[in-house]
Every structure is written in C-alpha cells, then in structure tokens.
Amino acid sequence: MLTKPNFIRLIVFTLAFAGALYYPVREVLSYEHPRTPPRTFRFRVSGAKLNEKDFEIRPKVSGRWQWVDYIFPRAEEANKLRLDLQPSQDPDAPKKLTFVYYPMSRNFAKETLPRIKNGEAEVVIELYPNGRWRIGELLVDGEPVKERKLGGGR
Amino acid sequence: MDNKEGLRWLLSELPKFRRSGVLDEANSDALEKYCHDELELKPPQWRFIYTLFFIGAGMIAAGCVLCVNNFWYNLQAHWQLAVCAIPAALAFVFGMVTIIGQKNQLWREFTAVLTAVAFGVLIAMPHQIYHTIGSWREIYMLALFTSLPFIYIFNSIALTSVYIFMLFGLCYWQTHYPLPGVLAAIGVMPMLHFHISRTSPDRVWSRYLTILLGGFALYYSGFNWYPALSSFALAGSMLYAGWTLSERNETPLRNPWLGVSFVSMLALLGMAGTDVRFFRIETGVSSEEMWAYWLFTGTVLANNIRLFPKSRLDAKRICTALAVLLPLVHLCGVDVYMMKLIFNIFLGVYGAVLMLDGFKRSRLLIYNGGIAMVLLLIVCRFFDTELSRFTRSIAFIVIGVVLVLANFAFFRRQLKQGR
Numbered sequence: 324m325l326t327k328p329n330f331i332r333l334i335v336f337t338l339a340f341a342g343a344l345y346y347p348v349r350e351v352l353s354y355e356h357p358r359t360p361p362r363t364f365r366f367r368v369s370g371a372k373l374n375e376k377d378f379e380i381r382p383k384v385s386g387r388w389q390w391v392d393y394i395f396p397r398a399e400e401a402n403k404l405r406l407d408l409q410p411s412q413d414p415d416a417p418k419k420l421t422f423v424y425y426p427m428s429r430n431f432a433k434e435t436l437p438r439i440k441n442g443e444a445e446v447v448i449e450l451y452p453n454g455r456w457r458i459g460e461l462l463v464d465g466e467p468v469k470e471r472k473l474g475g476g477r
Numbered sequence: 478m479d480n481k482e483g484l485r486w487l488l489s490e491l492p493k494f495r496r497s498g499v500l501d502e503a504n505s506d507a508l509e510k511y512c513h514d515e516l517e518l519k520p521p522q523w524r525f526i527y528t529l530f531f532i533g534a535g536m537i538a539a540g541c542v543l544c545v546n547n548f549w550y551n552l553q554a555h556w557q558l559a560v561c562a563i564p565a566a567l568a569f570v571f572g573m574v575t576i577i578g579q580k581n582q583l584w585r586e587f588t589a590v591l592t593a594v595a596f597g598v599l600i601a602m603p604h605q606i607y608h609t610i611g612s613w614r615e616i617y618m619l620a621l622f623t624s625l626p627f628i629y630i631f632n633s634i635a636l637t638s639v640y641i642f643m644l645f646g647l648c649y650w651q652t653h654y655p656l657p658g659v660l661a662a663i664g665v666m667p668m669l670h671f672h673i674s675r676t677s678p679d680r681v682w683s684r685y686l687t688i689l690l691g692g693f694a695l696y697y698s699g700f701n702w703y704p705a706l707s708s709f710a711l712a713g714s715m716l717y718a719g720w721t722l723s724e725r726n727e728t729p730l731r732n733p734w735l736g737v738s739f740v741s742m743l744a745l746l747g748m749a750g751t752d753v754r755f756f757r758i759e760t761g762v763s764s765e766e767m768w769a770y771w772l773f774t775g776t777v778l779a780n781n782i783r784l785f786p787k788s789r790l791d792a793k794r795i796c797t798a799l800a801v802l803l804p805l806v807h808l809c810g811v812d813v814y815m816m817k818l819i820f821n822i823f824l825g826v827y828g829a830v831l832m833l834d835g836f837k838r839s840r841l842l843i844y845n846g847g848i849a850m851v852l853l854l855i856v857c858r859f860f861d862t863e864l865s866r867f868t869r870s871i872a873f874i875v876i877g878v879v880l881v882l883a884n885f886a887f888f889r890r891q892l893k894q895g896r
Contacts, residue, residue, distance in 0.1 A: 325577060325579075326579070329576055329577070329579060332576050332630055333573075333576045333577065335626070335630055336572050336573075336576055336627075336630050339626040339627065339630060340568075340569060340572065340592075342623075342626075343596045343599075343600075343623040343626075344565070344599075346600055346619060346623075347599045347600055347602075347603050350603040350604070350607070351558060351603055351607075
C-alpha cells in the first residue's frame with residue numbers, strides 16, 4: 324500500500340519524467356526531414372595515383388585508432404593533405420568538400436575514410452532545411468559501399 | 478560510540494573473551510550470530526560473489542555499449558532514436574518499482590543516477606542524430622536542469638555528487654551568460670543544506686560537496702566584477718562554519734571547511750597585502766554577468782550574516798567578519814594602495830588575535846593558525862619592502878625572539894594544565 328508521501332513522490336516523479344521528455348520529443352516531432360531523394364554530387368580528385376598513403380593522418384592519441392577530425396573539418400588543412408576535391412558545376416553543391424564529411428561527428432576511425440579510386444568519388448549528401456548537411460551514403464566508382472567496409476584492405 | 482561501532486568492537490573482542498574463558502563456545506557463537514545479524518554482515522564468500530557480480534554486470538554493460546557503437550552509423554535514424562530511448566524506459570520502470578515498492582536508499586540512489594543519465598542521453602542524441610540547431614552548452618545545461626528534480630524526488634546524494642562534478646563541465650565553455658550556471662548551482666543548495674543541517678549519514682560528504690560547489694560558483698561567476706569581495710565572502714562563510722564544527726570537536730577529516738577556508742583566507746590575505754591588482758574591478762561587465770555575480774556574492778554574504786550571530790562571539794570571529802567587510806572599503810573610494818596597507822596591518826592583527834585566542838584557550842590549532850598568518854606577513858614583506866639588509870636582519874631576529882618566547886609561554890601553560 325502506498326503511503327501518502329510516496330504517492331506524492333510518484334506523482335512528482337511522473338510529472339518530472341514527462342517534463343524531461345518534452346524537449347527530446349519536441350525535437351523529434353518538429354524535425355523537418357531532408358529533401359528526398361538525397362542529392363548526388365560528383366567530385367573529381369586532382370593528382371594522379373592518389374591513394375591512402377598520400378593522406379597525412381595525424382593521430383589524435385597514440386595507439387591503434389586514428390581520428391579523422393584532424394583532417395576533414397578544417398578547410399585550411401585540406402591543401403596540405405593534397406586532398407583537393409573539386410565540386411561539380413552543380414550550383415547546389417557545397418563549396419568546400421572539407422566540410423562535407425560529418426561536420427558534427429568526430430569519432431571516425433581511419434577505416435571510415437573513403438577509398439578513392441581512379442581519381443573519382445561520388446558522395447550522396449542529405450541537404451537539411453536548417454542549412455546543415457551530412458553524408459548519407461558513399462559511392463566509390465559508382466558502387467554504393469557501406470562505410471564500415473571501407474579502407475585498410477580489411 | 479554508536480550502536481554499530483559497539484557491535485563491531487564486540488565482534489573483534491569475541492576471540493579474546495573465548496580464549497580467556499569469559500564466554501563459553503555456545504554463548505560466544507550465539508553472540509557472534511547476533512552481531513552479524515544486527516550488522517547484516519555476510520561471510521567473505523558473499524563479498525567475492527558480489528564483486529564478481531558487479532564486474533560481470535559492468536562488462537555486459539560495456540559490451541552492449543561497444544556493440545551499439547560499432548553498428549551505430551549503420552542504423553537508420555529512427556532505430557538510433559529507439560536505442561537512445563531504452564535507458565529512459567528502463568529508468569521509468571526502475572522509478573516506479575523504487576517508489577511503489579518503497580525500496581531502500583541504495584535503490585533510490587541507483588534509480589536517480591540512471592534516470593539522470595538516461596535523460597542526458599535522450600536529450601543529447603536527437604541533436605547528434607539530426608544535427609539540429611543548438612549548441613552543446615545548451616544541451617549540457619538542459620541535461621543538468623532535467624536531472625535536478627530527480628535529486629529531490631529520490632533524495633539522492635549520489636546524483637547530487639554527480640551533478641556537482643558535472644557543473645564543472647560548464648567551465649569548458651567560456652561565456653558571457655553565466656546566469657543559468659549559477660542558477661543550476663543554487664538549485665542544488667537546499668539538498669546540501671538539508672543533509673548538513675540534520676543528522677544525515679551523508680553530512681560529512683555533503684560538507685566536501687559544499688566546498689566543490691562554492692569553488693565552482695566562485696570561478697564561474699564570482700570573478701565577474703569585484704573578485705576580492707566574493708572570494709573573502711566565501712572564505713569567511715566557510716571559516717565561521719569551520720570554527721563552529723571545530724568547537725564541537727569534529728576531526729579535521731570530518732571538518733574540511735576549516736582547513737580549506739583557513740588556507741584560502743591565508744592566500745587571499747597574502748595576495749591582498751602584496752598586489753594592488755587584487756582589488757581590480759572588472760569593467761565592461763554585461764548585466765547578466767552582474768546579476769550572476771550578485772546572486773552568488775549576495776547568497777554567500779547572506780550566509781555570513783546567518784552564521785555570524787549563531788557563533789560564539791569572540792575576537793577571531795570578529796576578525797573573520799572584518800576580513801569579509803574590508804573589501805567593501807574600496808567601493809567607498811579608498812584607493813588600492815591604501816587597501817594594500819590596510820590588509821597588511823589587518824593580516825598582522827588577525828594573526829596576533831588568533832595567537833592570543835589559541836594561547837588563552839590552550840588550543841594549539843588556533844595558535845598555529847595565528848603563527849602561520851604572522852609568518853606569511855613576514856615572508857611577503859621580506860621580498861617586497863625596500864629596507865636595508867641590516868634592518869631586515871634585525872627585524873627578523875626580533876620577530877624570531879618574540880615567536881620563540883611566545884611558544885615557550887604557550888607550552889609552559891600547556892604543561893601547567895597537564896596536557
């Protein structure tokens with residue numbers, strides 16, 4: 324049998340729980356989904372025989388994992404990396420590919436990097452109403468490839 | 478000695494009683510069983526099983542997190558959301574079971590922490606999944622405010638501790654909008670006050686938490702306008718409380734206020750007497766920063782006023798009150814060089830008062846505190862006064878002789894009193 328203080332506690336807990344749910348539920352419900360279907364942009368990779376060794380990947384911490392956030396979110400470092408990806412003539416294409424790669428997410432291991440073949444890569448980008456965007460899927464040589472299966476020869 | 482301590486003592490003495498024949502074996506066993514039942518002690522094997530259980534549970538949880546992490550970016554957004562909602566659903570079930578089943582404090586602590594963590598995840602992840610507008614600081618602040626009610630609902634000191642440690646995370650974002658952070662700090666104060674002011678088993682830990690909370694609030698908002706006033710107010714407030722606990726013969730470990738506040742007071746007085754920049758008043762402070770400053774400083778000053786009349790009025794308490802009030806003199810137009818001189822004189826007077834008080838009441842701790850203050854004054858002035866080497870040497874000898882004689886008199890008095 325519930326005592327009076329515990330009954331009050333139960334009511335307050337339920338109210339606090341509902342109140343705490345308000346923000347995440349509102350965020351999800353009010354979210355405007357990206358334009359469908361996602362836009363596909365084609366990028367040319369300059370420089371012949373560009374391969375994984377040409378990337379200057381500096382590890383954030385010593386050890387097995389190397390983090391990509393030292394490479395992609397910084398436009399000024401892109402030239403140093405010789406990863407000069409030119410946008411297509413499509414006026415909707417982002418101006419800098421350096422920001423295309425998961426601008427909000429940091430913890431990407433080396434193997435999530437695209438393996439670029441024949442100097443060309445295709446990137447499918449979801450354009451969001453709030454002006455942000457991220458990669459939805461990565462295509463290499465026209466073939467959709469799951470990110471986890473990329474890189475490292477594994 | 479409380480009941481549990483007495484039972485533990487009896488348990489430790491039982492083998493002796495048995496050996497000396499005070500108790501026969503049957504009585505000894507019965508007594509041992511009684512003590513174990515009262516203390517709810519389990520045999521050592523139980524501890525081993527518990528340890529294995531917790532290690533196993535921890536490894537399962539870590540494995541689940543790693544597994545989800547591995548497949549996270551292969552999941553569709555709605556599945557990602559569903560995964561994020563699992564801890565919140567669990568928290569709801571645990572909350573209901575804890576309240577309706579009237580579970581013990583351990584359950585409450587666990588449920589409170591689980592609920593807060595679950596909502597932290599649930600608030601942060603839609604932002605990460607959908608890249609919605611809003612900064613991580615806002616998300617962090619929202620998660621903090623969301624966890625606040627659960628501290629009170631479950632009367633959880635564990636969540637209070639996590640909350641206070643998490644407050645320090647706000648220092649990561651340098652901001653001109655400190656008001657929410659100060660409000661978040663003030664929000665947890667009633668909980669600490671509740672535990673400190675009654676016979677709660679967590680009152681000692683709450684004292685430590687108060688120091689952390691005060692340190693956070695001082696760093697976050699107390700330096701916004703006139704740091705001298707807020708710093709002295711906080712140190713003074715803790716010093717009053719520390720003196721009071723010390724007079725109740727609380728051990729230093731159970732009374733962290735006294736040590737921390739005394740060292741802080743010493744450092745503050747040393748800085749005030751050395752560098753005029755200590756009395757700087759920040760310019761270009763926004764109105765929100767000003768509000769945050771006065772919210773914190775006003776609360777601490779009010780605490781000073783609350784604690785002062787409660788304490789036994791003596792010279793060292795009056796000196797502490799003076800230390801809190803003296804920075805206000807600068808606001809009345811006294812220039813910084815005069816302030817420096819005032820604080821030099823005050824440091825000497827405060828030290829002498831403590832030495833006399835310690836001498837009179839034969840309290841070595843207070844006496845040594847006074848010596849520390851006088852020594853600090855001497856050391857600081859040795860480096861920055863421009864007296865000749867000869868004059869300094871004479872001054873050192875005179876002060877040294879005074880200290881030796883004072884110590885001699887103190888120990889003679891102690892010996893006479895048979896301590």
